[in-house]
Amino acid sequence: MVPEPVRVLRRWQELDAVWTLELEPVKTGGRSFQPGQFNMLYVFGVGEVPISLSGDASETAALVHTVRGVGPVSNKLVALQPGDTVGLRGPFGVGWPMAAAEGSDVLIVAGGLGLAPLRPAIYHLMHHREKYGRVILLYGTRSPEDILYAGELAEWGERADLEVQITVDHAVSDWQGKIGVVPALLPTLDFDPEDTVAMVCGPEIMMRFTVNALRDAGVEDEAIFLSMERNMKCALGHCGHCQFGSTFVCKDGPVVSFDRVRGLLSLKEF
Amino acid sequence: MKNIAQIVCEHPFFHGLDGEFCDLVCGCARNVRFNPGEYLFHEGGDADYLYLIRYGQVGLEIAVPGKPPVSFQTLHDGDLVGVSWVLPPYHWSYDARAITLTRAIAMDARCLRKKCDDDPALGYEVLKRLLPILTSRLQATQMQILDVYAAPEQSP
Numbered sequence: 001m002v003p004e005p006v007r008v009l010r011r012w013q014e015l016d017a018v019w020t021l022e023l024e025p026v027k028t029g030g031r032s033f034q035p036g037q038f039n040m041l042y043v044f045g046v047g048e049v050p051i052s053l054s055g056d057a058s059e060t061a062a063l064v065h066t067v068r069g070v071g072p073v074s075n076k077l078v079a080l081q082p083g084d085t086v087g088l089r090g091p092f093g094v095g096w097p098m099a100a101a102e103g104s105d106v107l108i109v110a111g112g113l114g115l116a117p118l119r120p121a122i123y124h125l126m127h128h129r130e131k132y133g134r135v136i137l138l139y140g141t142r143s144p145e146d147i148l149y150a151g152e153l154a155e156w157g158e159r160a161d162l163e164v165q166i167t168v169d170h171a172v173s174d175w176q177g178k179i180g181v182v183p184a185l186l187p188t189l190d191f192d193p194e195d196t197v198a199m200v201c202g203p204e205i206m207m208r209f210t211v212n213a214l215r216d217a218g219v220e221d222e223a224i225f226l227s228m229e230r231n232m233k234c235a236l237g238h239c240g241h242c243q244f245g246s247t248f249v250c251k252d253g254p255v256v257s258f259d260r261v262r263g264l265l266s267l268k269e270f
Numbered sequence: 271m272k273n274i275a276q277i278v279c280e281h282p283f284f285h286g287l288d289g290e291f292c293d294l295v296c297g298c299a300r301n302v303r304f305n306p307g308e309y310l311f312h313e314g315g316d317a318d319y320l321y322l323i324r325y326g327q328v329g330l331e332i333a334v335p336g337k338p339p340v341s342f343q344t345l346h347d348g349d350l351v352g353v354s355w356v357l358p359p360y361h362w363s364y365d366a367r368a369i370t371l372t373r374a375i376a377m378d379a380r381c382l383r384k385k386c387d388d389d390p391a392l393g394y395e396v397l398k399r400l401l402p403i404l405t406s407r408l409q410a411t412q413m414q415i416l417d418v419y420a421a422p423e424q425s426p
């Protein structure tokens with residue numbers, strides 16, 4: 001599968017080293033995706049990396065990605081200017097269980113940049129609000145200055161049909177919100193574990209602690225969904241680069257139910 | 271209006287405690303109120319009281335020389351503030367400051383320790399309630415120390 005050229009329409013800074021890019025296919029029109037899927041973005045002459053779609057799946061004209069510059073490829077991506085071109089393959093993978101969650105309460109637990117792959121799911125829930133029960137969003141990050149999509153989170157917090165709680169690991173005195181780790185919010189939450197689908201994304205350690213707290217609260221392993229990150233090459237299920245037990249993260253994931261990765265979550269990546 | 275015994279025994283920390291035990295611990299309790307910004311206690315001070323929050327928000331802070339204090343946890347309705355009162359030498363290891371108007375039950379730590387020493391069954395009950403709080407705080411601290419949201423080290 002050959003990368004297709006896409007042009008940067010707009011870019012804006014979210015946080016230190018974190019930028020959102022709006023990309024437009026040069027030759028073909030827009031393309032649809034499922035919340036939780038990712039694209040492979042190819043910086044010519046440098047390399048190709050998987051990046052989740054972070055925009056609204058109901059708007060197909062442009063593809064939105066939120067990227068943190070951490071190395072050779074991602075640093076080039078965050079430095080792209082409007083009009084620049086990159087290669088794109090995708091969308092790939094299995095996304096969040098939006099259809100299966102219909103009729104249930106949805107509990108979203110996001111940590112740090114993990115809110116980016118979950119944002120399309122939140123948009124979907126808001127567009128189809130009548131199909132779901134309670135929708136709860138718990139977001140944890142490092143400090144008040146590191147809150148991703150802070151403006152949108154504030155707007156969502158105003159909505160009567162969305163329960164939003166934000167917590168930070170540490171803060172200086174002028175922060176009036178919650179301080180503490182995001183899994184610690186779960187025992188204080190009054191929710192029905194038997195009728196809840198949990199969608200979790202964040203650094204792997206945060207996901208492990210969150211899964212433990214969800215299981216302690218009584219949520220079944222089959223109802224806990226995680227977005228896994230593993231290094232990728234082909235993104236087509238051929239090369240085995242992203243293999244995680246018997247799961248190929250690129251093809252069977254990145255979103256997987258916890259019962260499929262139970263016992264593997266604490267294993268190192270080699 | 272509720273009396274102190276009702277308030278203490280309905281607080282999540284003591285909820286479900288045997289009636290006799292409840293009467294015992296109530297003898298150590300009184301109602302207190304902290305305005306926003308007021309400190310419940312300071313690092314290094316004697317851990318003479320523990321506080322059970324009824325309503326409000328309390329921030330736990332560590333002073334950083336030359337900088338504003340850093341908060342590492344907020345506690346809310348139903349939470350217990352302070353665990354140093356149970357471990358010698360009974361000194362606070364951080365500051366606790368009311369962020370919003372906070373109503374709490376202050377338990378005299380010497381009084382409670384004495385009652386727990388005199389009646390080990392009560393002491394065991396209190397420790398059983400304290401241990402899950404200590405464990406979850408330890409886990410939270412692990413996650414905070416690991417700084418899981420920090421950007422990975424840049425590769426060249």
Ligand SMILES: Cc1cc2nc3c(=O)[nH]c(=O)nc-3n(C[C@H](O)[C@H](O)[C@H](O)COP(=O)(O)OP(=O)(O)OC[C@H]3O[C@@H](n4cnc5c(N)ncnc54)[C@H](O)[C@@H]3O)c2cc1C
Pocket residue numbers: 038047049050051052053066067068069070071072073074075113116117228229230231232254422423424425
């Ligand atoms: C399915 C999937 C979706 C992703 N979605 C996004 C996204 O929406 N936004 C985004 O910014 N990134 C996302 N990533 C991570 C992104 O792919 C990596 O950051 C990127 O591959 C780094 O490549 P690089 O060449 O810039 O740096 P590299 O040289 O490959 O890595 C630089 C440093 O970052 C560390 N690193 C690399 N990948 C990760 C990771 N996944 N988690 C933690 N540390 C890592 C490396 O260990 C190294 O220290 C996703 C990854 C996967 C698998």
Ligand code: FES
Pocket residue numbers: 231232233234235236237238239240241242243248249250251
């Ligand atoms: S990246 Fe090649 S099999 Fe998944």
